[in-house]
Amino acid sequence: MSILLQATGLNKRFQNIDALDNVSLTVSRREILAVVGESGSGKSTLLATLAGLQTADAGRITYYGGDRPWDIGDMDEMQLRRLQRTQWGFIHQNARAALRLDVSAGGNIGERLMMNGARNYGDIRETAARWLDEVEIGRERIDEMPLNFSGGMLQRLQIAATLVTSPELVFMDEPTTGLDVSVQARVLDLIRNLVHKLDVATIIVTHDLGVARLLADRTVVMQGGAIVEHGLTDQVLDDPQHPYTQLLVSSVLPS
């Protein structure tokens, strides 16, 4: 598999805390990579840095999508914005904050298309309708305000609004954390199906090892801003080598 995103030697300090301590990783095309660790281990910082939402103090990130390799640090703001809204996607934990609650479901999905230059109302609407079906909300709800949607529906709407441009790489920050357990299963199932159907590479941050096991091909474990263990998900979770990973795995309640 060819490499899609490569990060080397990322460092980020917040005052006297090392949020990222010499982090390097790669993601291949069509691969799902889970980043696990406890709160404050630096996983969300890592995700935001990889996605270009904040800059690292040191290190480089290279993206091998499109027609040539891009060094994220060398891109100007408009190039980065274009990359983020065409070939990348970002799914936030809190769908309420990411969506426009006073704009119809169709408008929310259409926004990304319009930001990329779509100027035909009929086409935008048809694409939005198709995606509402795809995420099991149903096209008949295209003109409803997300204000009335349940948490699971909001998250599915955010997924539709992100995947609508068929990105190559999607960053997910705890996409199911705020949801009810039964709803979590449905959203995870949807993510797994869509990601495989669309051949999109995914970096998913989670503190839930079950999510990693369900979705991820590979898993990296973070502690104190550093990657302490990485490997195939089954290998990391079934045969943890690092004491911290062993602690994480053993602290999962038996189901």
Next chain:
Amino acid sequence: MISYNFAYLDEQTKRSIRRALLKAVAVPGWQIPFGSREMPLPYGWGTGGIQVTASVIGETDRLKVIDQGADDTTNAVAIASFFKRMTGVDITTRTADATIIQTRHRIPEHPLTENQIIVYQVPQPEPLWRLIPERPVAMRAHALGDYGTMYVKLYEDITRFGRVASAYEHPVMVGDRVLMSPSPIPAFDNPKMDRMPALQLFGAGRERRLYAVPPYTSVRSLDFSDHPFHPGRADGTCTLCGSTTSYLDEIIMDDQGTRRFVCSDTDYCSERQDAKEVTP
């Protein structure tokens, strides 16, 4: 007795506003911050427009002030009498006779010329404000010319009303570069802004911003390729002058819902009525 300076504002203030206006003319549509002063009327009543007018008016100017197209409404009368007292210039209601026209909510029907300046009163200069509440984020969008978000509003309009139909304040692109609010004029008036021979100045007193559209600058209303911009006009005829092309106000006549349409532009309407009385 100590009298006020010509046009109320002191000369230093007028100079600072003129400097901002020069910047505004140099970058068509771009919002320029300025040191908006306290004026002897509340925000929302045209403090921005008054300061712009006060900075450009001279002793030989003839001023026309309109509110919703009419010269005889409270806001228009108050501002006109203010300038009468503070400058002594002639006040006119005839669009063709005026050198400066301060307006709220309308552009006169009579085409403007190179010898005229039109000053708009603007409540909210930022066209993106409902979509991007954070001003610094909106400014980055302006800097990058990244305006796709604005279409979300148009999408919602079509979805709810069936057409691109913000009845007023329909966003425009100025010089194919800057997204601009035309101020709360009806969409009907938007086409008049395009390549207008007169200088167009916009003042927002509370928001402390002003902007400008120099003469003969392209002003394009945003739309979708399959839903072209449609300047809305009530389908009716003016009861007073018989105009079938002017922008109309609807007047409810009685409790039975009888309604009549009359021209919103009172000067245009009375000119047509006068012409009729002579010709028959």
